[in-house]
Amino acid sequence: xxxxxxxxxxxxxxxxxxxxxxxxxxxxxxxxxxxxxxxxxxxxxxxxxxxxxxxxxxxxxxxxxxxxxxxxxxxxxxxxxxxxxxxxxxxxxxxxxxxxxxxxxxxxxxxxxxxxxxxxxxxxxxxxxxxxxxxxxxxxxxxxxxxxxxxxxxxxxxxxxxxxxxxxxxxxxxxxxxxxxxxxxxxxxxxxxxxxxxxxxxxxxxxxxxxxxxxxxxxxxxxxxxxxxxxxxxxxxxxxxxxxxxxxxxxxxxxxxxxxxxxxxxxxxxxxxxxxxxxxxxxxxxxxxxxxxxxxxxxxxxxxxxxxxxxxxxxxxxxxxxxxxxxxxxxxxxxxxxxxxxxxxxxxxxxxxxxxxxxxxxxxxxxxxxxxxxxxxxxxxxxxxxxxxxxxxxxxxxxxxxxxxxxxxxxxxxxxxxxxxxxxxxxxxxxxxxxxxxxxxxxxxxxxxxxxxxxxxxxxxxxxxxxxxxxxxxxxxxxxxxxxxxxxxxxxxxxxxxxxxxxxxxxxxxxxxxxxxxxxxxxxxxxxxxxxxxxxxxxxxxxxxxxxxxxxxxxxxxxxxxxxxxxxxxxxxxxxxxxxxxxxxxxxxxxxxxxxxxxxxxxxxxxxxxxxxxxxxxxxxx
Ligand code: F6R
Numbered sequence: 001x002x003x004x005x006x007x008x009x010x011x012x013x014x015x016x017x018x019x020x021x022x023x024x025x026x027x028x029x030x031x032x033x034x035x036x037x038x039x040x041x042x043x044x045x046x047x048x049x050x051x052x053x054x055x056x057x058x059x060x061x062x063x064x065x066x067x068x069x070x071x072x073x074x075x076x077x078x079x080x081x082x083x084x085x086x087x088x089x090x091x092x093x094x095x096x097x098x099x100x101x102x103x104x105x106x107x108x109x110x111x112x113x114x115x116x117x118x119x120x121x122x123x124x125x126x127x128x129x130x131x132x133x134x135x136x137x138x139x140x141x142x143x144x145x146x147x148x149x150x151x152x153x154x155x156x157x158x159x160x161x162x163x164x165x166x167x168x169x170x171x172x173x174x175x176x177x178x179x180x181x182x183x184x185x186x187x188x189x190x191x192x193x194x195x196x197x198x199x200x201x202x203x204x205x206x207x208x209x210x211x212x213x214x215x216x217x218x219x220x221x222x223x224x225x226x227x228x229x230x231x232x233x234x235x236x237x238x239x240x241x242x243x244x245x246x247x248x249x250x251x252x253x254x255x256x257x258x259x260x261x262x263x264x265x266x267x268x269x270x271x272x273x274x275x276x277x278x279x280x281x282x283x284x285x286x287x288x289x290x291x292x293x294x295x296x297x298x299x300x301x302x303x304x305x306x307x308x309x310x311x312x313x314x315x316x317x318x319x320x321x322x323x324x325x326x327x328x329x330x331x332x333x334x335x336x337x338x339x340x341x342x343x344x345x346x347x348x349x350x351x352x353x354x355x356x357x358x359x360x361x362x363x364x365x366x367x368x369x370x371x372x373x374x375x376x377x378x379x380x381x382x383x384x385x386x387x388x389x390x391x392x393x394x395x396x397x398x399x400x401x402x403x404x405x406x407x408x409x410x411x412x413x414x415x416x417x418x419x420x421x422x423x424x425x426x427x428x429x430x431x432x433x434x435x436x437x438x439x440x441x442x443x444x445x446x447x448x449x450x451x452x453x454x455x456x457x458x459x460x461x462x463x464x465x466x467x468x469x470x471x472x473x474x475x476x477x478x479x480x481x482x483x484x485x486x487x488x489x490x491x492x493x494x495x496x497x498x499x500x501x502x503x504x505x506x507x508x509x510x511x512x513x514x515x516x517x518x519x520x521x522x523x524x525x526x527x528x529x530x531x532x533x534x535x536x537x538x539x540x541x542x543x544x545x546x547x548x549x550x551x552x553x554x555x556x557x558x559x560x561x562x563x564x565x566x567x568x569x570x571x572x573x574x575x576x577x578x579x580x581x582x583x584x585x586x587x588x589x590x591x592x593x594x595x596x597x598x599x600x601x602x603x604x605x606x607x608x609x610x611x612x613x614x615x616x617x618x619x620x621x622x
Pocket of ligand 1: 314315316317318360361362363364365366369412413414415499503617618619
């Protein structure tokens with residue numbers, strides 16, 4: 001949903017490279033947030049230098065001459081188009097009529113048409129179709145009415161409705177970058193002689209690991225010497241020049257040191273982040289299993305008293321939620337349901353103080369999940385965030401937070417964060433079973449010791465699967481459509497596998513409960529139609545009848561299944577045989593061949609798996 005960056009240096013050349021180059025590098029680290037267009041603005045001796053273009057950074061680097069632009073203060077943007085098609089003119093930064101104010105934005109200004117109309121009435125000329133451009137003209141208008149640049153910026157922000165992370169340069173107040181946030185993520189990075197404002201931490205990890213997360217309705221600026229943050233107190237949306245009420249924020253206690261390293265945000269020899277992150281899963285699980293037991297101590301006490309648990313998430317996080325919901329029922333005997341965040345609205349009437357709502361989100365910023373959490377909290381439910389991002393919106397707004405320790409995930413398709421979420425929810429179910437004595441002691445300790453083995457089993461699954469998947473990529477290039485069928489935990493695992501293939505290889509993939517496939521989906525199956533079966537262990541005979549039904553119609557069948565099931569191997573054209581482990585712990589392992597299959601299918605079809613078309617890593621629009 002767009003990536004923004006702002007950099008202020010104490011002196012020119014401090015980063016040992018031109019500022020334009022630094023902006024380009026930061027934007028590369030944010031490209032997972034959108035890549036429809038790219039642009040930057042730098043305050044130089046000649047005034048405001050602005051360059052922008054449709055296309056990905058690598059494709060337009062020479063056209064934009066990043067490396068030839070230097071200064072001490074600049075902003076940049078990589079776009080995921082919402083208002084206005086991807087084009088040079090719709091690329092950010094956007095400027096006012098005078099060309100003295102440059103704005104980059106992530107989010108959606110909901111009242112932009114109304115504001116635009118007023119501004120056109122006051123003589124402003126708009127060049128783009130974007131919602132963002134109103135911000136530049138609005139600041140200009142308030143300046144014309146007599147406000148100083150920073151006051152005009154605050155006033156403009158107070159008039160905006162919708163979501164925004166904004167970063168603004170104004171020639172009349174040089175060497176400051178103004179910023180504001182509502183809903184869309186924004187973090188400040190503080191380094192030696194340099195300050196950043198950005199949509200996400202990986203943008204500036206090379207220079208700073210001390211961060212302040214900007215909160216909703218905060219405005220402020222970074223300059224060479226200071227960080228100023230104010231809370232915007234009144235948002236009355238009046239078109240007048242009364243300065244909006246603000247309160248200065250003491251942010252000193254909000255500085256967090258991040259333990260991510262710059263290497264984590266680099267490809268480290270892998271051709272793509274997605275492949276690197278698939279390989280990092282054992283480590284992500286190891287790190288999560290080290291930290292999570294302590295964090296879960298308090299949480300499980302509270303969850304054990306719940307009448308009901310709702311596990312809420314979107315996309316991959318929803319699939320992890322489904323696994324968590326099934327395990328809370330199965331292992332811990334807790335009434336639990338998974339709900340898609342954007343569908344929570346239709347469940348919310350029954351939510352009350354007896355409920356616990358666990359909001360699962362890699363980014364902690366997905367707006368659908370945040371809205372679901374807010375509403376559940378308002379109705380008295382205990383809310384728990386499960387997220388990978390420190391101080392993210394979900395973490396701040398929930399009663400309790402559990403952090404996965406997957407490290408930064410840059411590839412748009414979630415992989416290692418899924419593994420970390422699944423393992424955390426599994427551990428939670430086991431802890432609850434222990435506390436509530438809903439499972440025999442032997443089973444609990446057995447699961448715990450298998451959990452410790454999980455990273456090794458995952459590493460083995462990666463090596464076993466990778467060569468087999470490579471050999472398959474010729475076949476996947478002819479697929480147009482595929483079913484993924486499973487039962488129990490095999491269903492969310494199949495759903496996640498299908499999502500990955502759709503996202504990065506653009507192959508239509510549909511997951512279905514295997515037993516339900518004969519009630520409709522089978523109508524599409526004819527000679528050679530690919531069907532993947534996720535077989536986790538306990539459901540072999542049940543699923544076999546579904547395999548037979550598909551084969552009878554000519555389906556080409558693939559299985560992801562445990563070793564040692566030779567008796568059923570003749571039913572499949574292609575088999576991934578994985579370690580045999582307790583059914584409850586299978587999803588984090590059995591998803592691996594599917595992740596790799598999606599990755600290699602994308603590469604074989606000539607797509608960039610790190611930047612799937614039309615997708616953005618953090619979805620901050622409803
Ligand atoms: C799938 C994917 C998306 C996200 C979804 C939720 O590979 O990346 O489906 O899972 O947008 O994002 P988070 O987990 O940040 O809430």
